[in-house]
Structure formats: C-alpha cells, structure tokens
Amino acid sequence: MELTLRSARRFLDQIPAPLVVAGVWGGELSEEGQRLDARHRGRLSRAMEALHFKGEFGETLLVSLEEGEEPGFALLFGLGKKRGVSLETLRQAGARLVREVARLGVKEAVAETFLAEKFGKKEASYALAEGALLGGYRWSGYKTETGKRSERLRLWLARSSGPAVERAEVVAEAVNYARSLVNEPPNILTPAELARRAEAMAQELGLQVEVWDEQRIQEAGMGAFYAVAQGSANPPRFIQLTYRPEAPAERVVAWVGKGLTFDTGGYSLKPSESQITMKGDMAGAAAVLAAMRAIARLKPPVEVRAYVAAAENMISGRAYRVSDVLKSLSGKTIEVLNTDAEGRLTLADAITYADRQGAQAIVELSTLTGACVVALGEKVAGLFANDPRWGREVREAAERAGEKVWPLPLEEEYREVLKSETADLRNTHGRSRAAGAITAALFLSEFTEKPLVHLDIAGPAYSEKEHPLGPAGGTGFGVRTLVELVSGR
Template sequence: MNFELKALTAAAAAREKCDLLLVLVSEQTALGSDAIGTIVSHAVKQGDFALSCGKQLALYQVPAVAARRVLLLGVGAGSARDVRNALQGCAAALKAEGLEKAALHFAFEADAKAVACAVQTLGDATYAYTHTKSQAKPLSLKKVTLGVPSKTAAVAAAFEIGVAQQEGVAMAREWANRPANHATPTMLANAAKGIAKAARMSCKIHGPAEVAKLGMGAFMAVAQGSREPLRFIELHYNGGAKGDAPIVLVGKGITFDTGGISLKPAAEMDEMKFDMGGAASVLGVFQSLAKLQPAINVVGLIPACENMPDGAAVKPGDVVTSMSGQTIEILNTDAEGRLVLCDALHYAARFKPAALVDMATLTGACVIALGGLRSGLFSANDELASALQTAGDAAMDPCWRMPLDDEYADGLKSNFADMGNVAGRAAGAVTAAKFLQKFVGDIPWAHLDIAGTAWKSGAAKGATGRPVGLLLQFLLSKAASAKPVKTAKVAKAAPAPRSASTRKRAASTASKAGA
C-alpha cells in the first residue's frame, strides 16, 4: 500500500480526486460552510449521523465533492483509540472492487499518535492473504492519502513511523499466515536474507552442521524428528555507533508444532502453523527498521525448525544437553519452544546486549490468564519491564507484567537432569519463563508470551502481527534516549564449563538434527 500525507483543509478535501473519501469527524470539530461541513451539519441535524465513535454514514456522488463515494465516520473525542475503532469498521468499504485511490480527511486537529494509528489501522484493514489462493484477486486499492489540517513536524514523523510499522506488521502477518509447507525454516531464512539487503543490515544463516558445532543440543533435539532441516537465523541492523551494545530480539520459530511424541489433539492443530509468531515478529521488526533506519544496533535471532513425531524424534524422559552445558529432562515434547529458545538465549550473550527480549507463542496457560488482549510480560528487570509496558501502551499493542518469584522454579527440579522442561499445569506461563531465565545470566532480559495475541481463531482466523508494534516502539524509544538499560541482579545460570566432552555429548544427543 502506498501512503501519502498532505495538509488538507475541509474545502481542499472536497476537491481531492479519489474513489472514496473517508471523513473523520470528532465531537470537537468546528463545522464550516464548505461542502463537507454542510453535509455533516445537515446529517447530524436530521439524526442520520452522530459524532460518537463508530457511527457511519455512506454517501454517493455528493454535489461539490470530487470523490465518488463519501463515508462519514464519527470518532468521538478523536483520540488514537477512537480513530482506530472507527476505521476498523470500514474494512469492507476499503476492499470494494474498483476502489483504487482513497483519501482520509481529519476534520479536526489530530495529534501525532492518532495519525500514526490511522495508518496502522488502514494497513490492517486492507491486508488480505492471497499466497496460496489460486482464485484470489489482488486488492484494487493502491494509494491512500491522509489529509490533516496542519502538517507539523511531529505529525510527519508519526506518519513515517506508522507507515514503517504497518509494513512490518504486514510482513509478520504474511509469514505467520502461510501454511507450514510454504513457510519452512529454509523459507524463513531466505526471507531474512531478503530483508538484510537493506542498508546497514546483514544476515547469517546457521545450518544443522553449524548448530551442532555450537553445541545447541536442546534446539537440535526438537528438530531431529523432522525431515525439514533446521535453520538458526541471525540478523543484524547496525544503525548505532560501532561498539554500542545492541538490543537482541529472539523469536521462537517453530514452523509447525505437532507436539512431537506428546502429540496434540487433532482439533485446531492446523493453527500450529502460527507457532512461529515470534519469529515472524522479528522479521517484521527488521522490515520496519530497514525503512526507518534509526540510530540503534539490533540483533535478531530465530531458531527455526518443526516439531514432528518421527521415529527419530526426541522422547519423553530423554535428557539433552543445552549449549550452556545445563542438562534438560524432556518430560513433555510439546514444551519444545523453551528448548529452542534456551540455546538462542545463551548464544545471545556473545553480543553483550544492552537488553535481551524474546517473544514466543509459548503457553496455553498465558491465554487462560490474559486472553487475546494483552501479551504476557516477564522480567526481573524493572526498568526494562517498564520500558516495554510503556512501549506497548503507546503502540496500542499492550502487555501485562507477570510474576517471576524464585519459588516458581521449584517445579522444574528433576531427578535425572539439571532441570525438567515442564513443571505441571499450575502457573504454566510463569514456570516456562522461569525455565528461560536459567539461560540468560545477568543480562537485562524480558520474555513476551504472545500465545494469546499472535493470532485469532474462528471466523477471523489469522495472524495479528503482534508484537511488532510494541517492539518497534521500544527500539525507537531507546534510539531516541540512547540510555542503556541498567543491569539488575537476577539469578544467574551457573553451568559447568563447556569441555570438549560436554560438546561432544550435546552433539550426539541429536545427531540427526535437521536430517
């Protein structure tokens, strides 16, 4: 979608040549004697239209208005949330056949946040999945012009961020929506390579041999039951000063999750193609960074593989050795996301990050706790947690901080390894986070459980692209402040040194990884 920002008065908006003119009218709008003001005043007086949020009035070939169709939208107080709610209700109008150019006119002084939100909402409303639909027609809408009364520097900057964010969200939605046979680990790696062609970016792909050499026994154990070879994707964006500590983002990339030997029920298993929502969000963030080019260094890590019940698959009761040297008893093969993440989190330490954030469709327990509104946020670092929560609120991609008390880790104790990979049903989202915490040491770290927010089920089934908005806002805030996150005292993982024999044991645990 091509977006354009213009300074437009109500009179100029009436002259804007387009197929559809959306007019956002707030309760504070001062209606003039121009064509649009006259129409709105008359419609309100006759009771055909109201300025409260969500009200609509569709008009056709209005005299003195160049647009073929006009849609009046009430936005209440005119806040960003009101703008979003109003625009979400006109998705069908934007997807109508023959509609090639649309204009959105703010009939009031919109703030920067409302403008950015309008772009994002229009992007969401006009997204359509077509990759595997042979009869799908491409969206006819090619351009949307946003008209604001005053094109200030703040509004222009917010517009650019909004455009970049909606591109990143669309990227994340597209890859998460694709079926597993159209979004294999190799395909994800190729997508990362494509993004990395942008300025200040680079990409490194680790295959099965390289991952085995690194000693990522937990990651390899998950992949060993699949015929699709694993890929460990490493993206770099170098927009900050050389030597500045990067922010590292780690996204769970299980391109399909059967549950392995601990097989999932057949009902709704097709939705397990969305289990790489964390990986998709990393790709989406880097797509946005490529467009905005902010002054910050960012590393993206994606451990990508399938979790399948092959004869070579890891079994309940098996013990594997992670890259950190810590051993893990596999009590449930369907708790595989934490296994691929733990090796990626340990790998991330080599970049000496200012902050480390992972995002994963990790637990059904988080869905029970928070539903589909807020992502679960886990962190022992108050400053980092506050920054992420603030970013989520600003991007209208909210999260909610969950506990990380040390006692929650008691259930991970094992008689046969350093830890088990599950700790029972109680507080499942918390114990999963406690498992990951064992692999981050004293790095400022946060975990986002997006199992309830990365996709929707039912009639609206599809990926949401979350938490791209939250992460992008967090990174841009860090770039603007250039203030490093302070290190908090958290429980350190203290594995034994990695000897040659330990590495050999880790590699042999899953020697068929990716085969």
C-alpha cells in the same frame, strides 16, 4: 487490498477526490466537517438531523453533494463519544475507514486527520495511518480463482504530518510482513525457507546475516535446540541478523523469537484440533524478523541482533522422547518430561547464544503456553522480567505502540518444581497444571543473567476471526513494541 497513503498539508475540501471523509465526534461534525458543510450549504448537517445520525464509533453516513462537482460524495465517519477516546480509537478508526471506503468501490478518497486537535497532528497522523495500513492488509493465500478484481485505493490524509505517515508506513509494512509469514502454510514455510527469506530481506535492506545448518548447530553444542528438530525430515536453521548504526551504538539489544514452523507436540502429541493453528508457532520469529525490517529503514542509534532457532517438532524414529536428557549450549542438562514443551528448549540455546554474543539486554517473544491464554485471554501478552527496569521499559514501549501486555511474576518459589533428580532441570513442572506460564518463564530465565524480558504472545499472535485491526490469521503482534523499544518517536 493495494492501499497507497498520501499526506497533504491542505484542508479537507481542497484536495480533489470523488469521496471526502469527515469525522463526527460526540454527535457533532468535526471542525473540518463543519468547513465542508458550510461550503455545501449545510447538506451534511441536514442529513445528520434528518437521519438522526449521532456518529457512534464506526457508524457511517454517505451524503450526496452537488451533482457534477468533485467531491461527489461525503462519508461521515463516527468516532464515538468524546469521553474515553484514545489513540487506539484512531487506529481502529483508520482500519474501519479503509474497509468501508473499499466496500463503496471508490479508487481514491480524502479523509481528514481525525482528532488532530486533541492528540496533536503528529500522533493523530501516525495512529490513523497505521490503522489504515493494518486494516487494509489482506492475505491472498494460494487460491486458484481467476478474474478476481484487485482492490486498489489511494487515500489522502488532509492536514497530516508527512514524517508521521511515512513512519507509519514503515512500521505497518513490517507488521504485515510478519502476518504473511505466520499465514504461510507449513509445507511452504519450512525452517530452510524461513532462513532463505531472512537472507533475502537482509540483502535487500543491508543487514548482516548468518544462517547455520544442522551440522553447524550440532557442532556449536546446541543440544536442546537440535533435539527438538531431529525428528523432522525438514532440517533446522539457526538465523542471525544484525543491525548496526553508522555512529557508535548507544547499547546492544538482542531479540529472540520462537521459530517452530510447525509443532505436532512430538510424542506428547497435540489433539488434532489443537494443531490447526500450529503453523503460527513461529509468530515470535516472524515478529523479530519483521521488526528488523522496520529498524533497517528507521535507523535507530541502537545495535540490534536477532536470533531465531527455526525447527519443526515432528514424530519419527529419530524424534526426541519423554525422559531423554539433553545437554544445552549453556552446559546445563535438561530432562524432557513433555515433548510438547519444545519451544523453551529451542529458546534456551538461542538465549544462551545471545548472551554470549554480548547483548546488554534481551527481549524474547514466543507463543509459549496455553496457560498464558487462560490467564490473560487472546488479546493480552504476558510479560515476565528478571530485571524490573528493563521490564518497565518494554512495557512502556508496548503501551506507546498500542499493544497490550501485562506483567506476571517470576515467582522464585515456583523454581523448585523445575528441579530434576536426573538432570539439572526438567522442561516442565510435571503433572501439575498450576502456574504453567510462570514456570515456563522461570525455565527461560535459567539461561541468562542479563536483563531478560519474556513475552508470552500465545494469545494475541493469531486470531481465528477478523479483529479491529485486520483479518483472521497472524496479527503481527510484537513488531510495534520492538520497533518502539529501540527507535521511539
């Protein structure tokens, strides 16, 4: 869907459009809805009474207005009960609203800024606009259908905050950019193609960019990263993006994203059904790159550096094996007990590099463990922090952004299981299935002493069915948290 949002200072009934949308909250018309109802001599309230419309969340009622006048129709949109309503309610309302208006087939509509009286014009405008733009996202893919009708919709938000709507457009566009990267098939989005797109984005937005090929990766000493990549015919790339504010930076933050553009599991081969979503094993990288896209436009006073170790984990005569010992960039040696625990190997070198380049704090995002999905399900990311203050800062940013994270412990007693008799570390905790997400986080914490937050996004990064803020596929999880962390509102 091609969705255009417009902010307007005028009242709902003062903007010409064929469809006008008013909210019903707690079973009653909103103030804007009451104004519209009075103008049309009680048509809306009579329809609600006649059809027993209570306005449960997402419920709609289409009411015909005066013939020959504009608007011709009013859409009553249910916001549910007053108790428990939140900004997330507004986001989901925006997404549902766009889908419902598109279903009706109109090209232009005007909606009130729901619940502005409760949350304030700025916050309500932002949440509603963000939800609408996320809900309007569609992945066109590579279908060869011809003559398919292109959906276009212009949606006006009455009495909204223009700056809030503009910011929502920037952030939502970045989230949708991440979604599209995750949705690309792996034969298209190879490590080299991911790097090419990062370079194109940097050129477009004025970011600094540097990309290393496989030779440079080896020369730098990234032995853990390169081992994962060496089995594929598609060579790895190490992607580095930098945003610097015009004034001296308040601090320097690094974002690291897992960039496995496809993961077979290597010789520790995944079952076939588990490989179906493995084109999304680079969702952490997608989030990092997309967040850089947003901050290049928002221009926060923080220097941000993004790092992606992009690779495929494949099987061949050159692929790394169980029992191999790898030398990481940090100098620490790693015994491989499972080639499907590959993400942490690529991230170990990327985190080390981010540390050495002068980052004062690091956030790393990765679809790292199925254990985290078992613990927290498909809606919530696990948050691990080696520094409580930095962990709280990231968690609070996620809460403001509307993304669900939950803190899990870096339990020091479990670090013992990562000790190897052959090398400094081993890449998994062996045959035990206990505490898999925690031991993976402990492994990553071995490669920096700077404040580090590891977000295990294996659950919420990809949805196999439609969800409240968008269609099946990549969700763009993490983008909003990263942007909120460095730019606020």
